Amino acid sequence: MNSSLFSMAEDLVDQAYVRQGAASRRSREKLIKSLLANRKIPRDPWDERTIGLFLNEIASMDSNNFPDNVGVGEREGRVFSALVRARHMGLAHGIGRSGDVGAIQPKAAGSSLLMRLTTAMVLHLIKISGVPGVKACLLLPTATGMALLLTFSCLRLRHRQRRWPIDGDDEAGGAKSPRNVKAAAGKAEDVKQPLDAANGKERGKGAAAAASSAEQEMMTTRAPEPKYIIWPRIDQKTCLKAIVNAGFTPVIIENKQEGDQLYTNVEAIEQQIRKLGAARILCVLSTSSCFAPRAPDKIEEIALLCKRMGVAHVVNNAYGLQSPKIMGRLDRAARKGRIDAFVQSTDKNLMVPVGGSIIAGFDKKFIQDVSKTYPGRASMSPVYDVFLTLVGLGETGYASLIRSQKDNFRYFKEQLAKLLKEYGERVLEVPDNPISLAFTIDSFSIDKRRGPTYVGSMLFKRCVSGPRAFARKTEKSVCGIRFTGYGSHCNAYPHDYLVMACAIGMTRSDIDRFLKRLNAVLKDIRKEQKKLREQKTSDSALAM
Secondary structure, rough: OOOHHHHOOOOOOHHHHHHHHHHHHHHHHHHHHHHHHOOOOOOOOHHHHHHHHHHHHOOOEEHHHHHOOOOOOOOOOOOOOOOHHHHOOOOOOOOOOOOOOOOOOOOOOOHHHHHHHHHHHHHHHHHHHOOOOOOEEEEOOOOHHHHHHHHHHHHHHHHHHHHOOOOOHHOOOOOOOHHEEEEHHHHHHHHHHHHHHHHHHOHHHHHHHHHHHHHHHHHHOOOOOEEEEEEEEEOOOOHHHHHHHHHOOOEOOOOEOOOEEEOOOOHHHHHOOOOHHHHHEEEEEEEOOOOOOOOOOOOOHHHHHHHOOOEEEEEEEOOOOOHHHHHHHHHHHHHHHHOOHHHHHHHHHHHHOOEEEEEEEHHHHHHHHHHHHOOOOOOOOHHHHHHHHHHHHHHHHHHHHHHHHHHHHHHHHHHHHHHHHHHOOOOOOOOOOOOOOOOOOOOOOOOOOOOOHHHHHHHHHOOOOOOOEEEEOOOOEOOOOOEOOHHHHHHHOOOEEEEEEEOOOHHHHHHHHHHHHHHHHOOOOOOOHHHHHHHHHHHHHHHO
């Protein structure tokens, strides 16, 4: 209701009561006005009535919700189910257009406004989470793997348009390197010699001109089609599938080990760039959030290397947005070196249903180009979910969750270590990983059928989801590539272990309940082991 309608209401209801209602309405409108003006996450959370008021106003701006609209196209926001309509608040047109997922949709001004506002709030979130230098982001209705694939596709298009020289060609053996330019000039001279002799011209001048011409041509030659993506090993299928399905060959870099922790072999990355040539490499795909005992990649060192060698750098930051420590590394890496894009999941960081991701970067045009790579319109659902969550949390609410994650991680590790000491096992020391925890299960095999991974299956039967158990020397084929020690991010990790995450949204109650159920599982296995030992002793005695 606007001011004139409230004035008319005063003829029907006591003026004092109507003015109270009008004041309440103005306070909500003030929050909405602030959001539209600042385009940042509200400092404090909105209540559900304010959220509902704004969404109803937004939905009324889409053509499918106009009172007199007549739709005669094949896609007019028609929704058969009342439950589906209610779930989406009538926002049925989606976002974007066929040429750009970030474009304004003429039939859906409300949905387009919500998409732009939510994207602006996500950008604000990335900045306050530790990357103030980020320039742009794109909120997509795809999970992390597909977002990586789109990023690779956009990089391929950019690579095709690039001409030599590029940064680092001299080091990487590219077209501008002295040995290649000299070789090309030499070839041109060989071709030119017979012509010079036939015409009786001065060979020296002709050869010099040919060499100069060849050098100039080489300096402007388009880069060859990229074939490789350099990928420090992380035993998670999504990254590998994104690389292969985008049409590239993964160059897998095995990790180094120091103590319990696995970390990036930066020297091996550089060796591969030199061996293959920067022009044949699409990018280095590094990982900033991962399962222990692997530590996040050395993002800063990789960024510096990529800048020096003229190679693109994409970071899989799947659930790193929730960690100030990880985000700080990204910010430093971008300031010192090169990061073309970093990709994160919405469900892992913002506690929304699976199906959304965020591509962010430090070059606004590149992010816009990725947006244009997406084919067709896109679903509104992930945008809608993220909007509801961010205004429902507010900046203070999200900050509180981040603090809780950090405190819970410390508590979880301490309590887990106490429990494991009773069973002769221990928490693996992975100091650079602020989200994932792992502990040894070397002594928890029962028999050939019930090996160390039996701990994981027993926990699952007790309604514990998330932990994953890994046995040494497990072999697995992914995308046609054979891995030894799959799951442990290296060929020969010295322990069987169980890994879990202490992620955003986890509570002390969750931790305590997990530890109680874990204790019960470990006790049961020890009892089973004891029973088998006694049985073997008895069988041996009878055999004698």
